[in-house]
Amino acid sequence: MSRSIPNMMTAVEIAQWGGPEVLRRCRRPTPQPGPGEVLIRVLAAGVNRPDIMQRKGLYPPPPGASDLPGLEIAGEVAALGEGVREPAVGDTVCALVTGGGYAEYCLAAAALCLPIPRGLGPVEAAAIPETFFTVWANVFERGGLKAGESVLIHGGGSGIGTTGIQLARAFGATVFVTAGSAEKCRFCEQLGARAINYRQEDFVDRIKTLTDGKGVNLILDIIGGPYLQRNLSCLAPEGRLVLIAVQGGPKTEINLLPIFLNRLTLTGSTLRPRSVGEKTMIAEALRLKVWPLLESGRVRPVVHAIFPLSEAPEAHRLMESSQHMGKIVLSVV
Structure with missing residues (x-):
């Protein structure tokens, strides 16, 4: 030493x-x-x-x-x-x-x-480091987000969420987020996202309204099991769902047909x-x-x-x- x-x-x-x-x-x-x-x-x-x-x-x-x-x-x-x-x-x-x-x-x-x-x-x-490495690896590399596409980020007020909003916007994407309070929604909107208060609105219905029924190209999810089927319902054809955490639990039952019919990709990773x-x-x-x-x-x-x-x-x-x-x-x- x-x-x-x-x-x-x-x-x-x-x-x-x-x-x-x-x-x-x-x-x-x-x-x-x-x-x-x-x-x-x-x-x-x-x-x-x-x-x-x-x-x-x-x-x-x-x-x-x-x-x-x-x-x-x-x-x-x-x-x-x-x-x-x-x-x-x-x-x-x-x-x-x-x-x-x-x-x-x-x-x-x-x-x-x-x-x-x-x-x-x-x-x-x-x-x-932790949030920027995670967002880059999962939104842009694994998820393949491109300019002109749309992304839904769950937990918009988190470190991952605030990083994801800014980077996705900087690279030309439209950003939607879910958050659990009016204050967090306002904060996310100040960063450039369209925010959905998941305690007051069904995010699936809201995404369909905001995208004229098309759905989003990419979802970054931290919830896991309880959101899986609902996430699939939010994706546009050829959409990608990237899982990075299971705060709501790792297990669920899903209907696989939307994956086949809309040619969806389901993937995930952990960094550490x-x-x-x-x-x-x-x-x-x-x-x-x-x-x-x-x-x-x-x-x-x-x-x-x-x-x-x-x-x-x-x-x-x-x-x-x-x-x-x-x-x-x-x-x-």
Whole structure:
């Protein structure tokens, strides 16, 4: 270890499976970067739904990953592992990680570190990796959204939703979202979407009305089982349904005929277990196609609330309440 890097660091660990109260501060050995890795002095870390699932014992980290929660960070490169030439020590970056973000220091694959976009600070930068990687991989790569098409995004007020609205609009698509309150609907409309309050309206009927019965070309879904048949009813011929979470449960019974009759595609993915090589391809696409949008201000991460690292339990409580709009971030310094 460099003399400037302490041997021990403060972190927040999951003491046992359970509610937010099981998150506790601890002291851990500062990790050392291996080949292809960098050590980042964390300035801010994003909070995401997978952190909640991991805390409950429902989403174990992949082999070799830290047991600490936290999938996205922003900070300063403190040390390089073998073979790393970029980024350099002292560079400020944001990074997608497989765990360990709730800490003063965190390891990241060098290839998954991106420069903090000009004009953004570490808190906003920490709100980028998980949602932007997810949206790009699923809306544009897996879902194939193109200019002139339409997309329905469930959970429009979430980090995924606010990112998806902005990126889809920036690339020329018409965006519809569902949200659970009038306030969230107004917020999504300010970002450029047509919003449907799913507590007051049937989103299937509303989509058919808004699209003159044609349906949408793409749906990004976080609910899963309970929405599956209804999603199929919203798709235009050749439409694509991309599943990225199952907040409503993973099982359901469906009528398969709409898939045949309308030549629909049903697919899904999860980001965390994918290889560094696969994620690197996403990172390079973001650097080329999305970073200019962030640096020009056309697209920005939406940060709802900032908590100090010591208040990680409160950050989780807010996320589980679903009262936030956009991202929740932990400030580590």
